[in-house]
Amino acid sequence: MTAPEAGRGIGDTFRILHVSTGNVCRSPITERLTRHFLADRLGGPLPGSVGGIPGGGLIVESAGTWGHEGAPMEANAETVLADFGADASGFMGRELLDEHVIMADLVLTATRDHRAQVISMGHSAGLRTFTLKEFTRLVRAIDPATLPPLEDGVVERARALVRAAAALRGWLLAPTAEADEVHDPYGAPLPFFRSIGDEIHQALDPVVTALTGVAARA
DSSP, X not given: OOOOSSBTTBTTOEEEEEEEXXXXXXXXXXXXXXXXXXXXXXXXXXXXXXXXXXXXXXXEEEEETTOOTTOOOOHHHHHHHHHTTOOOTTOOOOBOOXXXXXXXXXXXXXXXXXXXXXXXXXXXXXXXXXXXXXXXXXXXXXXXXXXXOGGGOHHXXXXXXXXXXXXXXXXXXXXXXXXXXXOOOTTOOHHHXXXXXXXXXXXXXXXXXXXXXXXXXX
């Protein structure tokens, strides 16, 4: 399969792909929270359904390794997003396809198993695929001063961040096997969904700060 023109460091966009199993719980929450937090840091609402950031060139999407194609996200996931003030409207589940991996500049998965599944698809995905919590751990170790300033464009900063994280991966291992996992809340009551939402929020915050160079508002 030939790589599309967008993604993989081509052009003026940077695609972030969040991956879970069914694409109705974890990855929709992560996708929409990422869009929400990026828009908050960069200024302005997110236009359109693909999550482009005004003036930024960032595109945030999601898919599932056993994705429920066309399905809405779980009602409890929508509630979690509402808790954070994020927009759940218009979401439809997708099954993970080769083209999604080919076009992604950064793939963030809910678990190590999802990461392995993405990497097994090929397309030189290994250096740009991480679990969400793994990527957070690596990002925390990167000196922001070594990244391009936001004035050079958020796309260039994002590409540099992924390269730096990939270089650190073999040196900063997870303290436990469970440390890089976001567990599946499918079928669980709302309090468990909210705990997963909090985990995702805590993992995303340093990532969005590193991508934008802008800290969360107090």
